[in-house]
Amino acid sequence: MAVPRVLAQALPDLGDVSAATISPADERRLGERIMFEARRDPAYLDDPEIRDYANTLGGRLVARSDSPRQEFEFFVIRDPQINAFALPGGFIGIHTGLLLAAQSESEVAGVLAHEIAHVTQRHIARMIGQQSQSQLVSLAALAVAILASRSNSQIAEAALAFGQAGVVQSQLNFTRENEREADRVGVQILEAAGFDPRGMGMFFERLQRATRIYEGGAPSYLRTHPLTFERIGDIQNRVERMPYRQVADSLEFHLVRAKLRVEQDVPRDALAFFEIGLKDRKFLSEAAARYGLVASLLRIRDFSRARIELPALRKTRHPMIEHLACRVHVAADEPRQALACFEQARKLYPEQRALLLGHVEELLRARQPAEALQLIEPRLRSGDPDEVRLYRLQAQAYAVLDNPLLHHRALGEAYARSGALGAAVQQFEIAIKTGKGDFFQLSAVEARLRELRRQQLEQDRKK
Numbered sequence: 001m002a003v004p005r006v007l008a009q010a011l012p013d014l015g016d017v018s019a020a021t022i023s024p025a026d027e028r029r030l031g032e033r034i035m036f037e038a039r040r041d042p043a044y045l046d047d048p049e050i051r052d053y054a055n056t057l058g059g060r061l062v063a064r065s066d067s068p069r070q071e072f073e074f075f076v077i078r079d080p081q082i083n084a085f086a087l088p089g090g091f092i093g094i095h096t097g098l099l100l101a102a103q104s105e106s107e108v109a110g111v112l113a114h115e116i117a118h119v120t121q122r123h124i125a126r127m128i129g130q131q132s133q134s135q136l137v138s139l140a141a142l143a144v145a146i147l148a149s150r151s152n153s154q155i156a157e158a159a160l161a162f163g164q165a166g167v168v169q170s171q172l173n174f175t176r177e178n179e180r181e182a183d184r185v186g187v188q189i190l191e192a193a194g195f196d197p198r199g200m201g202m203f204f205e206r207l208q209r210a211t212r213i214y215e216g217g218a219p220s221y222l223r224t225h226p227l228t229f230e231r232i233g234d235i236q237n238r239v240e241r242m243p244y245r246q247v248a249d250s251l252e253f254h255l256v257r258a259k260l261r262v263e264q265d266v267p268r269d270a271l272a273f274f275e276i277g278l279k280d281r282k283f284l285s286e287a288a289a290r291y292g293l294v295a296s297l298l299r300i301r302d303f304s305r306a307r308i309e310l311p312a313l314r315k316t317r318h319p320m321i322e323h324l325a326c327r328v329h330v331a332a333d334e335p336r337q338a339l340a341c342f343e344q345a346r347k348l349y350p351e352q353r354a355l356l357l358g359h360v361e362e363l364l365r366a367r368q369p370a371e372a373l374q375l376i377e378p379r380l381r382s383g384d385p386d387e388v389r390l391y392r393l394q395a396q397a398y399a400v401l402d403n404p405l406l407h408h409r410a411l412g413e414a415y416a417r418s419g420a421l422g423a424a425v426q427q428f429e430i431a432i433k434t435g436k437g438d439f440f441q442l443s444a445v446e447a448r449l450r451e452l453r454r455q456q457l458e459q460d461r462k463k
Contacts, residue, residue, distance in 0.1 A: 022125050024089075024125070027124065028088070028090070030088045030089060031088040031090065034088070035073070035075075035087070035091050036418070039075075043078045044077065044078075045075070045077060045096065047354075048386055049256070050256055051074075051075065051076065052353065053252050053253070053256045054074040054075065054076055054094055055073070055074045056252070057108065057109060058092060059072070061116055061189050061193050062116060063193070064189055064192035065116055065117075065120050065189050066120055066185075067119075067120040070090055070119070071090050072092065073090065073091050073092070074093075074094065075091065076094050076096060076099070077093050077094065077096065078264070080095075080097040080100075082097045082098050082101045083095040083097065083098060084098050084115055086115040086116075086118045086124060088125070090119050092112065092115045094108075094111075096260050096264060099260060100257060100260055100261065100264075103202075104199055104249055105195070105249040105250060105253040106195040106198070107199040107200070107202060107203035108253070109190055109195040109199060110186065110197075110200025111203060113190045113193075113200065114182045114200065114225075115186075116189060117181065117184075118178065121181055121182065123178045123181075123182070174225065179231065183235050184234075184238065187200060187235060187239060191242055191245075194247065196247045198239050200235055200239075205232050208232065249285075251316070251318060254284055254288035255285075255318065256320075257288065258274075258289070258295065259291070259295060259320070261273065262292055267299045268300065270299070271297065271300065273292070274289050274293040274296055287318070287321070290309065290313040291320070291321060291324060293309055294313055294324055295324060297309065298327060298328055298331055301331065303331065307328065317348070319348075319355060320354075322341075322345035322349065323345065323352070323354050323355050326355070326358055327358070329341050330358070335362065335366050338362050339363070339366060342358055342359035342362055343359070353384065353385070353386055356379060357386060357389060357393070359375060360372045360390075361393065363375070364400070369397035369398070369400040370397075372396075372397045373394065376390050376394050376397070380394070387417055388414050391410050391414035391417065392410070392411070392414045395408075395410035395411045403436065404431070405436040405437040405441060405445065407431075408427045408430045408431035408434065409431045411427045412424045412425075412426075412428040412431065412448075416452060421452060421459060422456065425449065425453060428448060428449040431445050432445055432446060
């Protein structure tokens with residue numbers, strides 16, 4: 001992930017960072033500004049199914065931490081490196097390479113529990129607070145240095161553009177004490193959440209053994225979280241005193257891994273991988289292997305064979321499987337079958353967000369904007385996490401209905417919720433200039449525009 005230079009002008013004022021720690025509110029605001037840039041990067045994986053899985057898994061762990069009410073957000077980065085990292089304010093990134101390298105869900109949970117512990121024990125806040133004001137060129141340098149020390153080499157290179165950011169980065173690595181505490185607390189979280197607590201030690205041990213085979217040195221996770229034999233020994237000693245627990249992986253874990261493999265491998269290679277696995281009966285989940293096979297066929301546009309393989313896959317009922325079946329009809333340009341598929345799937349899984357988004361997009365393709373709005377608006381009122389995408393779809397629907405005021409209002413809300421206040425203000429100004437809409441609609445747009453301008457002025461003052 002490259003870090004855009006706009007970050008230098010977008011960070012909040014955190015006051016005196018020479019204090020012992022920064023406040024939770026300031027830490028969250030810093031994290032939100034970093035995430036504003038992260039979400040704009042092509043490496044950010046904006047897939048509702050994968051994002052939901054990461055947040056469901058992470059939420060299960062957070063609920064058993066000593067800070068169950070703290071706000072967390074888990075997100076996935078397209079990157080083959082084995083890595084995960086915590087940012088200020090409870091934002092935790094997971095590389096796709098980690099999800100594919102893990103041999104069990106408990107191993108992934110072990111890594112996330114470790115990162116959660118860094119947040120709940122306020123290691124990041126203390127680390128930032130320990131940097132004297134004279135050591136920091138700017139908060140932009142601080143933010144980029146945090147990203148550089150947590151994520152990957154591309155961000156580290158971007159950090160060099162901020163002068164002393166590379167120096168600051170070296171001061172933002174977790175201490176040995178931080179790492180040992182995160183291990184201890186992470187094992188407790190893992191065990192309390194019902195995972196195999198041995199997963200953490202097993203994954204770390206395998207990473208350490210694998211160091212020799214990686215070109216250019218250790219895997220990313222070892223560079224940002226240095227392992228020692230003593231640390232691994234401590235983890236193993238802790239879990240040996242716990243009762244043995246055999247924990248089955250969730251079907252979501254295997255389906256998400258199959259989806260990632262299809263998207264990241266060469267299409268024909270992915271197809272061969274799942275074909276051979278099914279032929280030789282070598283798979284951890286037959287349903288996930290069949291999912292990967294159909295998704296691979298979809299990617300190479302072999303729709304006829306994908307249809308043949310679908311009945312065997314759909315013997316397992318799951319929203320990701322139903323969504324894939326609908327995607328086959330969409331890709332094959334079968335709008336009637338696609339709409340029927342989405343309607344049926346959403347009766348079975350009405351809360352599944354990927355199905356909702358797919359259904360709305362297909363309704364818009366079928367020039368049925370009113371029906372699309374009937375699905376969008378209740379979800380916006382409920383505070384759906386995909387509200388930015390939903391507002392963009394709402395804008396498309398109003399454009400088809402030739403309603404420029406509501407079209408630009410919806411676009412403005414999409415920009416506002418993604419953090420682009422300047423673009424949001426501009427869209428609301430355009431909405432008013434259209435002169436369309438009734439008195440109540442115009443009044444609502446004008447009131448929202450005043451609110452956005454106030455927010456923009458406040459943001460400008462804090463630059």
